[in-house]
Amino acid sequence: MKTLAAVVESVKQPFQLEHIDLPEPGDDEVLVRIVGVGLCHTDLASKDGLIDAPFPNVFGHEGAGIVEKVGSRVSKVAPGDHVVLAPAFDGTCPHCLHGEPMYCDQFFALNFQADPDGPHAEREHGGRARLGYFGQSSFAHYAVVNQRSTIKVRKDVPLKLLGPLGCGIQTGAGTVMNGIRPKAGSTMAVIGMGPVGLAAIMAAQVCGCTTLIAIDQVDARLDTARELGATHVINTRQAGNLGEAIRAIAPRGVDAIVDAAGVNALIGAAIGGLAILGHVALVAVPSAAGKPLELPWLTFLLAGQSVQGYIEGNAISEVFIPQLIDLYRQGRFPFDRLISFYPFHDIEQAVADQHAGKIIKAVLEMEA
Structure with a gap:
């Protein structure tokens, strides 16, 4: 046709x-x-x-x-x-x-x-x-x-x-809900307040994260993140050291970091704010295929930290998409x-x- x-x-x-x-x-x-x-x-x-x-x-x-x-x-x-x-x-x-x-x-x-x-x-x-x-x-x-x-x-x-x-909303929300699965009361930072990052913010609020840090360079997007559940925001144009800025909010570091921006330097800087046994979730596509991501090897080893990539939010779409729609109808997503x-x-x-x-x-x- x-x-x-x-x-x-x-x-x-x-x-x-x-x-x-x-x-x-x-x-x-x-x-x-x-x-x-x-x-x-x-x-x-x-x-x-x-x-x-x-x-x-x-x-x-x-x-x-x-x-x-x-x-x-x-x-x-x-x-x-x-x-x-x-x-x-x-x-x-x-x-x-x-x-x-x-x-x-x-x-x-x-x-x-x-x-x-x-x-x-x-x-x-x-x-x-x-x-x-x-x-x-x-x-x-x-x-x-x-x-x-x-x-x-x-x-x-x-x-x-x-x-x-x-795709995009499922990816951000599913990375939190299906991948990280944060405990109520846990701490999280999300880099990049595009649709994927903001979906992660909403999902983290649904999961009960009590310290939820939104990171971006655009104030309007950070304002939106606050409206959707972020408890704190960091503008990367104003923060000197991103890891220190995270620890100024969460002194022991955050339990998880979601990268929805794909900027190597930001990921590397944010890792300084990752807690012992903390987890980094990679969601964004890098600017070039094969681009390496450098990690502080000894720190990750001694702190038991981990990093993992997530495709489509680890979601079984048949199950997860109707769940997100139900949360939307309840006013929670x-x-x-x-x-x-x-x-x-x-x-x-x-x-x-x-x-x-x-x-x-x-x-x-x-x-x-």
Whole structure:
């Protein structure tokens, strides 16, 4: 079927809206009419060549929409269901079978389209564009996805809000709730008050952290962090030594640090504020693949400290996304406060505004 999509011709080229012809859903696939789709840093990293991706391509991986059609073997969802789309996984590797789909053996190949014979769309002016980015390519009015990537959600919440739960919000909240699992009364610092970091702040408050430090260089974002539960803030433009600034608030250091900024120097400085047996959670994508992170080896050894990377917040999306929606409805996880809506045709303006820090999280609304 024909649909309007945002196609990127080659590395660092702009999004251009054009009609493409989607393949029919396979036996285990679902056709989803996209209602809203979040604009994620990872989309832009792939577009700009920081993460390998084939071109021409239809990106987009924070889609939410309504099921229009299902394949013959689909039993998970039915036409009319509201769904959030989550990353692809094969469902058969040891990690998937042990309940760790975010660490699927085929995660990179499936989500970053490593198979040159993967799905394509025919373009209206000739040629083809790759489909299946993060299993969905949801920068389009319609997307064809494997049923494993569809998460059925309740219908009493505005569907256009929910797409970011499939990646960015899930990543920040899940890193805290599923990964770190802080005890009530514990201490935490979060670096970077973008959507991922602010989701971590909200999740840490839900978990009962009583000292919760937000770290950023933009006062407006720090103000938002306070409103969402941060007990203290540190502006890195004003703090001389970040580790000392953390210890001025938490003299014994913080039990955990979440990095949602991806700035090597900030991570290294913040580690000076990490408590004995403290844990560092790496969430942000570095500025270059293969970029090393230096740690104070002896300090980590003697203090029993640890560092770990987290993909998609260690979340089983089928379970976690509905939980986040329930918390939202209870007023305990107000992620809607992060979102600014743009018409789909204003995708380039949304990119510019997000890059300039004018907004926290852009969500593209599909026009009727």
